[in-house]
Amino acid sequence: MTIKRLVAAILLATGSHSVFAEESFTVQDIQVEGLQRVALGAALNNLPFTIGDTVSDFTLSRSIRTLYSAGHFDDIRVFRDGNTIIYRLRERPTINNIEFKGNKDIKDEQLTESLTGNRIIVGEPLDKTILRNIENGLTEFYHGVGKYQAKVEVKVNYLPRNRVNLVFEFEEGDAASVRQINIVGNNIFSNEELLSVVESKQDMPWWRFWTSDRYQKQTLQGDIEKINSYYLDRGYLRFGVESSQVAVSPDKTSVYVTLNVTEGEQYNISDINFVGDLIGQDEIIRAIVPLQKGQLYNGALVTFTEESIARVLARFGYANSRVRTIPNINDDTKEVALTISVDPGKRVYVRRIDVKGNANTRDEVIRRELRQMEGAWLSNDALELSKERIQRLMYIEKVDFATTPVPGVDDLVDIGFTIKEQPSGSFNAGISYGSFQGLSFQVGVEQNNFFGSGNAAGISLSTNKYQKSVSLSFTDPYFTLDGVSLGGQLFYSDLDYTRASSNLEAYNQRRYGVGANIGYPINEYNRLNFGGNITVNKINSINEYDQLRHFRAVLIDARNPDGGYNFTNYELSAGWLHSTLNRGLFPTAGRMVSLTLRATTPNSDIQYYKTLFEAQQYIPLSRDHQWSFRSKLELGYGNGYGSKNGYDYTLPFTENFYGGGQNLRGFENRIIGPHAIFRSATIVPGVPDPIGGGNFFPSDPVNDNYNVSSRSIGGNAMAMLTLELITPTPFLKDENRNSVRTSLFIDAGNVWDTEFDINRYANLIQLRQDNREPLLVDYSDPSLIRASAGVSVQWISPMGPLTFSLAKIIKKYEGDLQENFSFNIGTTF
Incomplete structure (x- = not known):
């Protein structure tokens, strides 16, 4: 060299x-x-x-x-x-592993996501220069949430083959508390009034454990905006927060906040004008504006006006509109003239709609619920309605959509719907135990999304000490493209209520039949349903209690009085359903109202009708819908029409309403309702026969005795009310929030018999064999309300919805049996 x-x-x-x-x-x-x-x-x-x-x-x-x-x-x-x-x-060394120690305020998932954004990823080269910035950023975050003693250190442990392990060590410390909030310059509103609207709290006493006085920078910034809005909403247009200071105590455990404000004076609206393009919807836009001349300026109403106009424009495809309110303030007259500038921009059209996340459900099942079409202009209303309709499907847990502009084009967008499915099959089973009923069990399989087609199919098997039944059903909700549904069912049941554990008066019924139904959509929220059934009934082994006298009179075969009751009914039904619920399962907002009427035709063996009304209302109590209030009302009534052989038809006892169990938790299943009354004649001696024996004869009917059974026979009228507070489920991750629901409930209601006449037994003597037989009450009185309260946990499991209820009876009557705990698998809500 x-x-x-x-x-x-x-x-x-x-x-x-x-x-x-x-x-x-x-x-x-x-x-x-x-x-x-x-x-x-x-x-x-x-x-x-x-x-x-x-x-x-x-x-x-x-x-x-x-x-x-x-x-x-x-x-x-x-x-x-x-x-x-x-x-x-x-x-550069390769990152072999990343470990976090001591972090509580920041989850591991959040840290990993942040590090990924900074290219600190396992398997990637390590840029040491980034670590110092990450340490400073995390420390600044802790200062922002009031933890001024927090320390963050990143340790690099070197390994063979040029690899390293990163260990993020956190010393979070305790958060500083807000010791004092001072507002300087306010004369119109006191400190107490202004501090009542902010989220930051100062120097809270120990017993206010549910309220935090922890300092957070982000919360303080939001509080400044709340105070600003408080003044603007009351006309103080010149109000402003001139400065804010946060002083930290030497030990870094307390902060002192000072806000310097200028209040100004109140301003009235002198004029309201529009400039720009109102896309020909001048009347609609002017009609929705809540602002009026002469009224006090209100910042919230101004913002609401801008948002309302933007929503109207978005309905007609102008998704990128800009609506601004320009104030022209006259300080001499203390008035403000408002000029609302409307720039709709270009009308936006939808190029393509993509659906992802539907691993089990066919794409066409999701798309048929869409109200936003490809090639049409973009409409926020249509998008939100599409989201609601998809989310109402029983097999969809969550739906989100995103709008993405098409590159290089300012009037085209693509829309992506992201679906999160939930188990669409239901293993329908129920297990419960009561002091009188004992153990019961039922099982069934139902698929609301049969092979991803959106069709519902199911087979239900039920067996316990007194019941064996099977049913097959199938429904196609889109039998036609415009939403006409078609379905059918086959059913068979063998009921043996001669066993004491059934809570019902003894009889044996074999019932089978076939039915079909069809539904017609009226609009997005209303639907009409019609159906028909053919039902064959065979009843025997019945205890002939007194309330059956009309039923027996119209059906009994005089030639074979002990042959039981055999009758065939041809039923027609009509129903109306109104639903604005935001989800199919576990809704948190909206309402559902349904009215159903069933009646047998005049050529049936028994002529009767039965109607059921149900209304549910969900009111969200928080923005994230974790807190919600639910009310549910059920009303039912049925009776016979026409007569035979001088006897009026009545509602068959097999169609009676019952209370207890799922509709009145805390009470045993089907225990609420009128009880059977058995009437017996008094026996008096007659003239002795020639052999020396004695003869005995029934006395006059006015001397009859009666006893009341401990079993229920139901009634032809029902009213049930449920009030429920839906709460966040403790110790549950956010991703499982839509599949588990916890609620506190109050159930109240009654089942009664409008045809019952207590005067029929006024002069008779009631016999009681033991204390299990209740005293007679007026079974026609709807005011005999029962009530219970408790807690319920529902979970959409892979087997289907599971319900756990723990209830305590608040109000009951003699003969009512309690069931404090129940567990069911299946759709029970």
Whole structure:
């Protein structure tokens, strides 16, 4: 090596950015040393020259910067040996593992997401220069939430093969509390009035454990906006927060906040004008404006006006409109003239709608619920309605949509709907235990999204001590493209209520039949349903209690009085459903109202009708809908129409309403309602027969006795009310919030018999064999209300909805049996 080359090499080796000889030369070879994980080709691709190129000192310097920018190397040195360029590189260590210790306020997932944004990722090279910025950023975050004693340190542990482990160690400490909030310059409103509207609280006593006085920078900024809005909403147009100071105590455990404000005076609105393009909807836009001349200026109403106009424009495809209110303030008259500037922009059209996340549900099932069409103009109303309709599907847990502008075009967008599915099949089972009923069990399988088609199909099997039943059903909600539904069902049941555990008066019923139904949509929220059933009933082994006298009179076969009751009914039904619920399962907002009427045709063996009304209302109590109030009202009534052989038809006892169990938690299933009354004649002796025996005859009916059964027979009228406070479920992650629901409830209601006449038993004597038989009450009295309260937990599990209820009876009557705990699998809400 010549002296000249040796000197050049020494100069090149003096630092990462080496000094080169001044003359240019042609590169004959390029050598790279120190590579371990980075491929040679990847390193050479970052060089601004190749073999055969003529390079200068500037070119070599630029090559060092280019290699550094690739992000793979910690140190770069370049040497020249004749016309050969030698790069000696030290690769950045690879991140082997990232560990967090001591963090409570920031979740691991949030830290990982933040580090990923800064390219601190397992398996990627480590840029040490970023670590200091991350430490400072995390420390600043803790200061922002009031933890001024917090410390964050990143430790780098070196491993063989140029790998490192990163350990983020947190010392969060305690948050500083707001010791005092001072507002300076306020004369119109007192400190107490202004502090009542802010979220930050000062120096709270220990017993106010549900209220926090922890200082947070972000909360303080929001409080300043609330105070500003408080004044603007009351006409103080010139109000302003001039400055804010936050002083931290020496021990960093307390902060003192001072706000300096200027109140100004109140302003009235002198005039309201519009400028810009109202897209021909002048009357609608002017009609929705709540502002009026002469009224006090109100900042909230101004904002509401701008948002309302923007929503009207968005309804007609102007999604990027700009609505601004320009105030022209007259300080002399203390008036303000408002000019509302409307710039609709271009009408935006939808190029394409994409659906993702529907792994089990066919794409067409989701798309048929869309009200926003491809090729049509973009409408926020149509998008929100589409989201609501998809979310009402029983097999959809959550729906989100995003609007993405088409690159290079300012009037086209793509819309992406992201679906989160939930189990669409339901393993329908129920287990409950009561002091009188004992253990019961039922099982069934129902699929609301049959093979992803959106059709509902199910088979239900039920068995316990007194019941065996099976039913098959199928419904196509979109039998036609315009939403006409069609369904059918087959059913068979064999009920043996001769067992005491049924809570019902003894009889045996075999019932089977077939039915069909069809539904017609009226609009997005209302639907009409019609159906028909043919039902065959065979009843025997019945205890002939007194309330059955009319039913027996119209059905009994005089030639075979002990043959039971056999009758066939032809039923027609009509129903109306109104629903604005925001979800199919676990709704948190909206209402549902339904009215159903069933009646047998005049050629049926029994002529009767039965109607059921149900209304539910959900009122969200918080913005995130974690708190919500639910009310539910059920009303039912049924009776016979027409007569036979001089006897009026009545509602068959098999169609009676019952209370207890799912509709009145805390009471045993079907225990609420009228009880059976057994009437018996008094026996008196007659004339002795010739053999010396005695004859006995029934006395006059006015001397009859009766006893009341402990079993319920139901009634033809029902009223049930549920009030429910839906609360966040403790210890539950946010991603499971839509599949688990906890609520506090109050149930109240009654089942009664409008045809019952207590005067029929006024002069008779009640016999009681034991204390289990209740005293007779007026079963026609709807005011005999029962009530219970408790807590319920519902979970949409892979098997279907599970319901756990723990209830305590508040009001009951003699003969009512309690069931404090119940557990059901299936759709019970």
